[in-house]
Amino acid sequence: MDYFRPRKQPEILDPLDKDFLKRKPPAASQSPQQVPQQGDLAPSSIFEEGDSQKKPAKGSRPDQPRVSPRDPTVLAAALDPNPEARQRWQRNQIIRNVRNRGQLTKAQRLARTERESLSKSPFYTTSVKKLMPLARQIAGKPIEEAIVQMRFSKKKVARDVKKHLEFARDKAIVERGMGLGAATAEYNRAAGIDESDGAAEDDASQGDHRPGMVVEDKKGKRRFVSDTSSIYVDEAWVGRGSYGRDYDHRAKGMTYLLRPPETSITVRLKEEVTRIRLMDEREQKRQRKRVWLPLPDRPVTAQRQYCLW
Amino acid sequence: MQKLLKRSSQVHKQAARRQRIVKSKNASDTRRLQQNQLKLHNAARREVFVSARQAQREDWHLGPLAPRRDVGDKAETYGTVPLRLMESVEKMDGKWKKWGIREGDRVCVVGKKERDKGKIGIVKEVTERAETCKVIGINTISIATPEYMKTASQPHPPVQTTEAPLPLSSVRLVTPVPDPSTGRKRDVIVNELTLERGKRYIANYIHPVTAKYHYIPWPAKETPEFQDQDVDTLRIEVEQETWVPTLLRAPMPTGVIDELRNKYSKFRTRHEDSYLEMKEEIDRKAKEREAELKWGGGTPRVMLTPVQELNRQRRMERRGVEEENNELTDEVLAGIGETMARKGKRLPLREAEMGALDGGTVAAKEQG
Numbered sequence: 242m243d244y245f246r247p248r249k250q251p252e253i254l255d256p257l258d259k260d261f262l263k264r265k266p267p268a269a270s271q272s273p274q275q276v277p278q279q280g281d282l283a284p285s286s287i288f289e290e291g292d293s294q295k296k297p298a299k300g301s302r303p304d305q306p307r308v309s310p311r312d313p314t315v316l317a318a319a320l321d322p323n324p325e326a327r328q329r330w331q332r333n334q335i336i337r338n339v340r341n342r343g344q345l346t347k348a349q350r351l352a353r354t355e356r357e358s359l360s361k362s363p364f365y366t367t368s369v370k371k372l373m374p375l376a377r378q379i380a381g382k383p384i385e386e387a388i389v390q391m392r393f394s395k396k397k398v399a400r401d402v403k404k405h406l407e408f409a410r411d412k413a414i415v416e417r418g419m420g421l422g423a424a425t426a427e428y429n430r431a432a433g434i435d436e437s438d439g440a441a442e443d444d445a446s447q448g449d450h451r452p453g454m455v456v457e458d459k460k461g462k463r464r465f466v467s468d469t470s471s472i473y474v475d476e477a478w479v480g481r482g483s484y485g486r487d488y489d490h491r492a493k494g495m496t497y498l499l500r501p502p503e504t505s506i507t508v509r510l511k512e513e514v515t516r517i518r519l520m521d522e523r524e525q526k527r528q529r530k531r532v533w534l535p536l537p538d539r540p541v542t543a544q545r546q547y548c549l550w
Numbered sequence: 551m552q553k554l555l556k557r558s559s560q561v562h563k564q565a566a567r568r569q570r571i572v573k574s575k576n577a578s579d580t581r582r583l584q585q586n587q588l589k590l591h592n593a594a595r596r597e598v599f600v601s602a603r604q605a606q607r608e609d610w611h612l613g614p615l616a617p618r619r620d621v622g623d624k625a626e627t628y629g630t631v632p633l634r635l636m637e638s639v640e641k642m643d644g645k646w647k648k649w650g651i652r653e654g655d656r657v658c659v660v661g662k663k664e665r666d667k668g669k670i671g672i673v674k675e676v677t678e679r680a681e682t683c684k685v686i687g688i689n690t691i692s693i694a695t696p697e698y699m700k701t702a703s704q705p706h707p708p709v710q711t712t713e714a715p716l717p718l719s720s721v722r723l724v725t726p727v728p729d730p731s732t733g734r735k736r737d738v739i740v741n742e743l744t745l746e747r748g749k750r751y752i753a754n755y756i757h758p759v760t761a762k763y764h765y766i767p768w769p770a771k772e773t774p775e776f777q778d779q780d781v782d783t784l785r786i787e788v789e790q791e792t793w794v795p796t797l798l799r800a801p802m803p804t805g806v807i808d809e810l811r812n813k814y815s816k817f818r819t820r821h822e823d824s825y826l827e828m829k830e831e832i833d834r835k836a837k838e839r840e841a842e843l844k845w846g847g848g849t850p851r852v853m854l855t856p857v858q859e860l861n862r863q864r865r866m867e868r869r870g871v872e873e874e875n876n877e878l879t880d881e882v883l884a885g886i887g888e889t890m891a892r893k894g895k896r897l898p899l900r901e902a903e904m905g906a907l908d909g910g911t912v913a914a915k916e917q918g
Contacts, residue, residue, distance in 0.1 A: 311692070315711050316629035317665065318691040320605070322598050324665070327606055334610060353613040416617040 355518070357475065358417045358510045360409035364482040364503035367398045372504045375402050376477040381458055384410045384472040384510060402506055406474075413472055413510045420512065422470025456513060457520050466513045475511040479504050551829050554821070561816045580642040587639045594632040626708035627694035636693055638680035638715040646681050649718040650743040650750040654769030657685060658739050661720025665689060670724055674713060682715035689714045725766050730758035740766070 282288055321327060345353070365372070375396060379387035384406060391403035413419040429435075453467040482503030489497040609616040620628035651657060651673060658670045671685040691714045695706045723743060726735040742753040743766070751763040795801050812818075854862065878886075 311629060311709070312690075312711070315690045315692050318689075318714070319598055319629045319631045320602055322602050322665075323663075325663075326603070330607070331610065349611070352611050353615060356615055358617075412622070415621045416619070417615070418618075 355515045356413075356417045356419045356512055357515075358409065358413035358419060359507065360405065360412055360510070361480070361507040362401070362405040362505045364505045365398055365401050366485065366501050367504050368502045369479050369481050369504050371396065372398055372402075372479045372506055375399055376479050376506055379406070379474050379508070380477040381460065381462070382474055383464070383513075384474060387474050405506060406508065409508050409510055410472060419510065420468075420470055420472045422512075423468040454517070456516050458516060459519065459523070466517075469514050469517060470512050472510050473513060473516065474508050475515070476509040477506060479506050551826075551833050554829060558817065558819050565817070577643070584639065584642045591634055591639050594634040598631050598635070630692045630694040630709055631714075633693055633696065635691060635714055636712060638677055638682040640677065640679040641681070642679075646679055647718075648678075648745055649681065650745050651683060651718060651721065651723055652676060652769055654771070656724040656737075657683070657721040658724050659685070659688060659716065659720060660722050660739070661717065664716065664720050673721075676718075677715065680715070681718045683718055683721060684713040684715055685721065686713065689716050723766065725752075727752075727764060728757075728759060733759075 317324070375391070375394065375398065378390055378394075379402070382390065388403055388406050388410075391399045391406060410420075414421065453465060454469070455463050456466045457463045482505060484500040484502055487499040487501050489499050491497060605619060653673050653676055655673045656670060657673055659666050659668065661667060666688045669688050671688040673683050674686045675684040677683070690711055692709050692711050695708055695710055699706050700708075723740040724737050725740060727738045728735050740752050743750050744753040744763075749765055750768070751765045755764055756762065757764045
């Protein structure tokens, strides 16, 4: 997982600098190892062979696809190494489905309709105590807002957390197709595809795209959401790793042993669609709730002018 | 001389013992190494199984929302297995079975858990020490090209496909055997082969036509074609006898043997005659000297003090007196005899008397 490897940061981060947001050119050390160039004879050399046997010009490669199409039977060695066990398991799943008459549980239905992505960071040399506030800070926020928070945080580990959030966001988009609702809608509109068609529905990846709305989270915070498929941090938690070993060199030849802790952060990203559903469910629950009556609702039978107690 | 022999045998014993210890230690090291390799191999295998199962189940649960897995750092290497699975773990203890399958044989995959069960292919490679074989086009896997290979001047594809080894217990030889009913040859899968004197035949099977064991020929080896070159040495030149050893001349300069075999090695059992003679001479002299030093073996060469001389003289005298005193007189003997006769003890008979008494005893026995 090279994504997380902490890179050397500039000494001072000045967000007001106009070059701050510009993409940095890749460092020389990041480039792959240079392949030594093969030497050649001088053009005037008598050993130079005829034009017919001349090699192709440097830098030009024969036209071949970078990745040739893969044979599924070969892929099966890695993707389906035990077909019998897979078939047995799938058979049991189908039996269970038939027994339930094709009905899915709520968890099953949600797993097939709402996207989520889980990303665990590598271990950072920090403590649970220091990372926990950051996790609490980003939990519940839209991913972009969480990234902004980490960018301007004065905590040291916030830089690593920001990097991880960016990775988690990219992973969610690429692997799970999250946050693509607006883009897909735009594409469909440009291509003239009716979203109500079956074809568009099949492509469930792109979620339902609704116009902007105000969404209230479970803590009561209200946010305006322009794209219902946009990503937010549903949960964020930290995990303690093992302790490292370092030395504190003291005076008079003394050395104290330091045990620097290692901690990771894990985020679960979801789409705003989920938060909207949760909001709706809360509202429905509220609607279902019986109205509290201060006095029993029954006909008044004994009417007297004065109280009897 | 005895010392010489003893030293050599002791050194031999010690060396053997040391060798035995080293051997047992090496055996345990080998065993541990093999176990480690097997552990790593199995771990790689398990990793493939577990990750595939997790992915399959996740795909099933997520249905249309199943994630793409061939992205990120797996974009090029998706569907590859660890490099370790390309190699088989060799048995280092030398206890591998002979399966009678060689490169070029046609085999059928029969292993229960093999992916390509039922397929027939030609054996590409046999690793006897691991009891595995590779079959062309069967049990193929994809391997991600390691980083160090990518930097070579030759561009490598990111993924390479190759055959993974199959255990020899999972394949069976396929060979044509005449059908007893039709007489025409047809392929059969040989369940068990018997190996005998470098030949192989189908175990427990008598050929219906020849009524003999059905021997299966070994696959023909491809003989590399060599072309004669001008610089080649001719065979006739190679085989020509250019030197005939004689008994008159040593086959090699003297002293070469000493260079090859340490003349003064502590293990040596052969010695030069002069050395042995010298040792024997020493032994002989020592024995003589020992004999001389013993009393009664002649005049000692050692010098004695006057007291010692006196003591020796007295001792000799005493010994002489004792020897004289040992002789019992007839009177004493007669007295002893009388006493013994009185107390009912029988006297030991002298030889002459025994001869005289012989007849009487026999007569007494006869009477008794």
